[in-house]
Amino acid sequence: MSTQPNFAPDREQESIESRRSNLRPVEKRAITVAVAGNPNSGKSTLINAIAGTRLQVGNWAGVTVEKKEAIFEYGGCRIRLVDLPGTYSLSPYTQEEIIARDYLVHERPDLVINVVDATNLERNLYLTVQIMELGIPVVMALNIYDEAQAKGYRIDVPGIEKMLGITVVPTSATKKDGLDELLKKVLDTTANPTGQKPAQLGYGLDVETAIRLVSETLTVNQPALIERYPLRWLALKLIEADAHVIEETKIGTIAVLDEALHHLRNAHGEDIEALMADTRYSLASGLTREVLKKPELRKTDLTEKIDRVVLNRFLGIPIFLTAMWIMFKLTFDVSKPFADWVAAMISGPLTHWATALANLIHAPDWTVSLLTDGVIAGTGNVLGFVPMIFAMMFFITFLEGSGYMARAAFVMDRAMHAIGLHGKSFIPMLLGFGCNVPAIYATRTMENPRDKALTGLLIPLMSCGARLPVYIVFIGAFFPNHGGSVLWSLYVMGIGLAIFMGFIFKRTLFRGEAPMFIMELPPYRMPSFRSLMIHTWEKGKHFLVKAGTYILAVSIMVWFLLNLPWGVEHKKDSYLGKIGQVSAPVLAPLGFGTWEASSSLIAGLIAKEIVVGTMGEIYVKKDAEKKPETPTFGDDLKEAGTSLVKAGKESFSNVFSTLGVSSLSADENAEKAAERNPLRAELKKHFTPLTAYAFIVFVLLYMPCVIAAVAMVQEFRTWKWYGVAFAYQMVLAWGMACLVFQGGMLLGLGG
Amino acid sequence: MNLSKLRPGEKGTITAIGSIGPLKRRLMDMGILVGVEVKVLKVAPLGDPIEVTVKSYNLSLRKKEAEGISVEVAA
Numbered sequence A: 001m002s003t004q005p006n007f008a009p010d011r012e013q014e015s016i017e018s019r020r021s022n023l024r025p026v027e028k029r030a031i032t033v034a035v036a037g038n039p040n041s042g043k044s045t046l047i048n049a050i051a052g053t054r055l056q057v058g059n060w061a062g063v064t065v066e067k068k069e070a071i072f073e074y075g076g077c078r079i080r081l082v083d084l085p086g087t088y089s090l091s092p093y094t095q096e097e098i099i100a101r102d103y104l105v106h107e108r109p110d111l112v113i114n115v116v117d118a119t120n121l122e123r124n125l126y127l128t129v130q131i132m133e134l135g136i137p138v139v140m141a142l143n144i145y146d147e148a149q150a151k152g153y154r155i156d157v158p159g160i161e162k163m164l165g166i167t168v169v170p171t172s173a174t175k176k177d178g179l180d181e182l183l184k185k186v187l188d189t190t191a192n193p194t195g196q197k198p199a200q201l202g203y204g205l206d207v208e209t210a211i212r213l214v215s216e217t218l219t220v221n222q223p224a225l226i227e228r229y230p231l232r233w234l235a236l237k238l239i240e241a242d243a244h245v246i247e248e249t250k251i252g253t254i255a256v257l258d259e260a261l262h263h264l265r266n267a268h269g270e271d272i273e274a275l276m277a278d279t280r281y282s283l284a285s286g287l288t289r290e291v292l293k294k295p296e297l298r299k300t301d302l303t304e305k306i307d308r309v310v311l312n313r314f315l316g317i318p319i320f321l322t323a324m325w326i327m328f329k330l331t332f333d334v335s336k337p338f339a340d341w342v343a344a345m346i347s348g349p350l351t352h353w354a355t356a357l358a359n360l361i362h363a364p365d366w367t368v369s370l371l372t373d374g375v376i377a378g379t380g381n382v383l384g385f386v387p388m389i390f391a392m393m394f395f396i397t398f399l400e401g402s403g404y405m406a407r408a409a410f411v412m413d414r415a416m417h418a419i420g421l422h423g424k425s426f427i428p429m430l431l432g433f434g435c436n437v438p439a440i441y442a443t444r445t446m447e448n449p450r451d452k453a454l455t456g457l458l459i460p461l462m463s464c465g466a467r468l469p470v471y472i473v474f475i476g477a478f479f480p481n482h483g484g485s486v487l488w489s490l491y492v493m494g495i496g497l498a499i500f501m502g503f504i505f506k507r508t509l510f511r512g513e514a515p516m517f518i519m520e521l522p523p524y525r526m527p528s529f530r531s532l533m534i535h536t537w538e539k540g541k542h543f544l545v546k547a548g549t550y551i552l553a554v555s556i557m558v559w560f561l562l563n564l565p566w567g568v569e570h571k572k573d574s575y576l577g578k579i580g581q582v583s584a585p586v587l588a589p590l591g592f593g594t595w596e597a598s599s600s601l602i603a604g605l606i607a608k609e610i611v612v613g614t615m616g617e618i619y620v621k622k623d624a625e626k627k628p629e630t631p632t633f634g635d636d637l638k639e640a641g642t643s644l645v646k647a648g649k650e651s652f653s654n655v656f657s658t659l660g661v662s663s664l665s666a667d668e669n670a671e672k673a674a675e676r677n678p679l680r681a682e683l684k685k686h687f688t689p690l691t692a693y694a695f696i697v698f699v700l701l702y703m704p705c706v707i708a709a710v711a712m713v714q715e716f717r718t719w720k721w722y723g724v725a726f727a728y729q730m731v732l733a734w735g736m737a738c739l740v741f742q743g744g745m746l747l748g749l750g751g
Numbered sequence B: 001m002n003l004s005k006l007r008p009g010e011k012g013t014i015t016a017i018g019s020i021g022p023l024k025r026r027l028m029d030m031g032i033l034v035g036v037e038v039k040v041l042k043v044a045p046l047g048d049p050i051e052v053t054v055k056s057y058n059l060s061l062r063k064k065e066a067e068g069i070s071v072e073v074a075a
Helices: A011-023 A043-054 A095-107 A118-132 A145-150 A157-164 A179-191 A205-221 A223-228 A231-239 A243-249 A255-268 A272-291 A302-310 A316-360 A365-402 A404-418 A423-432 A436-445 A449-461 A465-478 A483-507 A529-563 A575-590 A595-603 A610-619 A633-656 A666-675 A677-686 A689-701 A706-716 A720-746 B021-029
Strands: A029-037 A056-059 A066-074 A077-083 A111-117 A138-143 A167-170 B011-017 B037-043 B050-054 B057-061 B069-073
Touching (some): A029 A179, A111 A179, A118 A145, A231 A255, A302 A316, A316 A404, A316 A633, A365 A404, A465 A483, A465 A677, A595 A610, A595 A689, B011 B021
Parallel strands (some): A029 A111, A138 A167
Antiparallel strands (some): B050 B057
16 A cells, blocks of 8 residues: 555644644643544444534545544533544554554544444454554443344443443434433543553463563663554554554564564464454454343344345346436436526626626726626636535435445446446446536545546546537537437447546556455444534535635636737637637647637636637627616515525425436527527538537547546545546547547548 | 355355455454354345355455355355
């Protein structure tokens, strides 16, 4: 694994921290509490229930793993809660595990809340055993306790406390049960200076002897290391030959260690790592046997019943596809009326009031244009995405929280794995047909960075909704009788090329063993609504703040390109027109090497649908501009209110309508296209059917729009993958359009 | 006999884990250990991956990953 150790604390976070701590009254107690647990143990729900909107969401330094933190007061104490990534173990093999253990080892929180799924005690205790090795005080939240009781499980809570030497609090995070008690025990444990360390579990005579030998040597020879690491933990890691720790400590060879290992190998075989896993699991199994009584007669539970249908050999795929279709519709159709409303408000009332205001103070024309066409339009561009991001995050979080996401991956993995992807890649790819931006954000459901990056690279080949207006205009002008087949051919071409590029990437940039699939299929559960909403809100906010800034900047830049030098009569003389003229010869082999075409394509950087708007401005001679009547402020407010209500109604009814109002349906766009009739006529003068097809193929494939670019950079935390996407898509677009045009000419379709 | 060959409903006891490195560690962390009983529940509609029960929870893994896990089928 190429993941670097991660002790460099998140600088931004840290500086806020230190500023806050300066303000802190000196007498107040402040503690740092890390929350660790298995995936699907209800950890997120528990944290959301405790911290709510006080949660700050960011990323762990240098990686794409989400970091959540909250600071709040409880019982006169300032608690800083740090959510560690959900892990099954603290091995050195995945990003999540390395982050969790580096935090515990190097940041040494005052206490660890270990969230344990009461319905799945044994595997959860395996992590508990490893956390206890660190010697940090632990309080166990025995979560999902209500469900365990409903299943008839009897858990001896004092028994666990006695055997592990830690406090155990039964909790049901979705019902907010036991959370108060949990925080009280956290305070009690940290306040109590004696006897707060968890019990030291016996690892069997042979291992203990080895630990003692190594510990003694370390104490004598490596005092500096003992300062930095918990002794028993370090000894254990050296015995396990943990590559990460050996590299980090630069410890080299220790004679005593070799001797200790030699004894262990003689007694237990070559694989010490396996011996350790066995030892820890035996402890977890032994404890589970002692404290857990399951009912004699096991009922077929709900999960089993659902899975019988959902994972059925014949029904599995149809059910999955139906579920996906519903999710796709909900994501894009529920959000669309709101996005349209935002766009209408910004291009309507906000723009003309800003114009009026600017005119009032006699601002020069170009500043008015910069304000309205640059800043306000750019803001609209950002805000238009927000409803979609919210809707997507809501559904993705629901799918994950309910347990269906794992099933979706299970059903689709065979097909996706064939092109080097993961079963979980399917959903982001599908969302790509609506809009590439939420699709790229949706790759966060994948754990492995390689799976994420490869999926992200292929998403732009999914023909998004913004490309549709371009297709429609050209189809209307050149292929009115074969619209369906031309449109279909473009979608299929995108998918086909994604499969092709998947194969290429698998053999080039992503060579080597594919990441593993080994994945828990958790029981189905109803996610807590509060937790869902908090998560969705956090993501939407994150997008607004982080991505918003970039997008706004690029919008303003494009305004400069389009409108400068100020006062140009013809678009040809603007900077954009000039760049278009320079780059036009490159497009000549594709059949559309004109400055008009290339300028429009460059403007499509903002969003591919802008290609149509720019073509309209360039090709169609403007009539004398119609001055729209300026409504009064009161009218505007009223209009804003009624249209929002209308948007709400429309969004609601979209949920229930079936095929009719899909965002992909061509009808409504066809109407819009009809309004662009003058453009259609102009296009017929400049393109032939062959060059038109080459052009729309180019539009399908060339570079991702700037918002998708920002999403990629933000989600993958590097410019690298956007660079790769940009480069390969440009080559692909040029190559395919060239193939279409030159091939067509050879076949005599040029006329 | 290895785990990928078991049919849905069949049970076995793990006798050896032939995989190496991170894959082996991950399997062990998920409770796939020598002496542990596994039961194959389902095969995905497209024939891969498979779902098994181990340590009283459900785990899915690709057949390729299951090939390295030797099992002794319970009579």
